[in-house]
Amino acid sequence: MLYPLRFKPFLKFYPYGGHRFAEFLEIDVPRDRTIAETWEIADHGPEQSVVINGPLAGKTLRDLMVEFKQELVGDEVWERYGDYFPLLLKFLDCDKRLPAHMHPNDETARLLGLGDTGKSEAWYIVRADSGAAAYVGALSGLGGGDFQQAIENGDPYDGVMKKIPTRTGDTYFVPPGRLHGLDAGNLAFEIQQNSDAGFGWEWAGFVEAGIVSPQDARRHKSLAVEHALYEDGIQEQTREVVLQEDDDERAFCCACRYFVLERLKIRGNTDFHDKQARFNTFTVLSGAANFTGNGEVAFAKRGESLLIPAGVEVKIEPNSLAGAGEVELLRCYVPDLQRDVIDFLRASGASDVEIAWLGSYGSGNDLLPLLDLRQDLFDVTVAERHQAAVEHANSRDETS
Numbered sequence: 001m002l003y004p005l006r007f008k009p010f011l012k013f014y015p016y017g018g019h020r021f022a023e024f025l026e027i028d029v030p031r032d033r034t035i036a037e038t039w040e041i042a043d044h045g046p047e048q049s050v051v052i053n054g055p056l057a058g059k060t061l062r063d064l065m066v067e068f069k070q071e072l073v074g075d076e077v078w079e080r081y082g083d084y085f086p087l088l089l090k091f092l093d094c095d096k097r098l099p100a101h102m103h104p105n106d107e108t109a110r111l112l113g114l115g116d117t118g119k120s121e122a123w124y125i126v127r128a129d130s131g132a133a134a135y136v137g138a139l140s141g142l143g144g145g146d147f148q149q150a151i152e153n154g155d156p157y158d159g160v161m162k163k164i165p166t167r168t169g170d171t172y173f174v175p176p177g178r179l180h181g182l183d184a185g186n187l188a189f190e191i192q193q194n195s196d197a198g199f200g201w202e203w204a205g206f207v208e209a210g211i212v213s214p215q216d217a218r219r220h221k222s223l224a225v226e227h228a229l230y231e232d233g234i235q236e237q238t239r240e241v242v243l244q245e246d247d248d249e250r251a252f253c254c255a256c257r258y259f260v261l262e263r264l265k266i267r268g269n270t271d272f273h274d275k276q277a278r279f280n281t282f283t284v285l286s287g288a289a290n291f292t293g294n295g296e297v298a299f300a301k302r303g304e305s306l307l308i309p310a311g312v313e314v315k316i317e318p319n320s321l322a323g324a325g326e327v328e329l330l331r332c333y334v335p336d337l338q339r340d341v342i343d344f345l346r347a348s349g350a351s352d353v354e355i356a357w358l359g360s361y362g363s364g365n366d367l368l369p370l371l372d373l374r375q376d377l378f379d380v381t382v383a384e385r386h387q388a389a390v391e392h393a394n395s396r397d398e399t400s
């Protein structure tokens with residue numbers, strides 16, 4: 001019998017990590033080493049989450065996939081993905097700047113024989129220090145020749161990408177091909193396709209640490225130039241669609257064909273039951289709660305994640321230990337975009353443009369075609385970007 005599952009995270013000691021997991025999330029990780037990533041729910045080759053609660057304690061997520069199959073992920077997810085767990089959840093401690101990189105899409109990953117799927121990802125900024133930023137999106141008007149030149153000139157960040165100040169609570173959707181690398185000072189949650197495929201043109205200490213081979217680091221530069229998205233949008237952050245459900249708040253933060261990211265604020269005892277045949281994940285952002293399903297109680301607090309197997313009804317009881325009776329969660333699931341996002345949000349009163357914002361700008365927005373909106377709705381041209389900069393400068397003149 002399946003129940004709400006908690007896992008021991010898989011730790012990554014990449015060069016950019018720090019001590020934020022222990023200091024701000026207060027999760028139980030070694031304090032004598034810097035940690036870059038906690039893979040909260042992962043079934044990626046040898047990188048495995050291990051169950052720590054209830055009768056299934058000690059089993060890896062792979063063990064559960066083999067034993068429970070569609071009972072774990074749900075018929076809808078199993079029909080689409082079979083024996084491939086489609087999501088990977090992480091926290092990132094960006095104490096230093098991340099590598100400058102991008103990810104391939106599914107087709108490129110397959111054609112190149114990478115042994116991994118493509119990767120779409122989204123970041124929810126859990127905590128941004130003052131001055132923290134994200135490198136994301138190509139500079140306005142950047143082309144392949146400029147990109148190549150900037151790499152050769154040793155200007156792999158500011159020479160190719162926009163640098164955007166991050167704020168706690170912002171969500172960034174990063175489709176395959178979008179240039180990115182979080183800058184120092186961010187604690188982020190990341191939801192992504194279950195893949196580790198990426199092309200870095202500046203690996204920022206990864207080669208020296210033996211994580212990426214010098215050959216790959218060289219090869220990645222031309223792959224990045226070839227597969228980059230050369231497009232620019234009105235803004236890099238998504239715009240949330242916030243719904244009030246009785247006392248609780250439900251915010252859609254981001255949506256693409258692979259995942260939906262929601263933020264839930266739950267202020268009293270709540271029954272959670274996903275009518276669709278699929279698993280869900282919860283990650284506690286603040287407060288704590290007991291999650292009871294199929295007779296098992298799982299307690300989770302800030303920084304801890306749960307996998308809710310398909311069909312398991314969960315009673316969520318916010319615990320007053322840290323959150324005064326309120327718990328704030330990130331929820332992730334594999335969507336049917338039309339049914340779960342478009343039809344649902346339209347029925348809740350959201351406009352089509354508000355819904356489309358969940359998918360960011362450009363060709364990676366999976367919602368625009370389904371909404372019958374122009375694919376370039378949120379794109380901007382070099383001329384428009386220039387005009388906006390002039391207007392911004394003029395308005396500053398007037399106010400100063």
Ligand SMILES: [Zn+2]
Nearest residue numbers: 101103121180
């Ligand atoms: Zn990435």
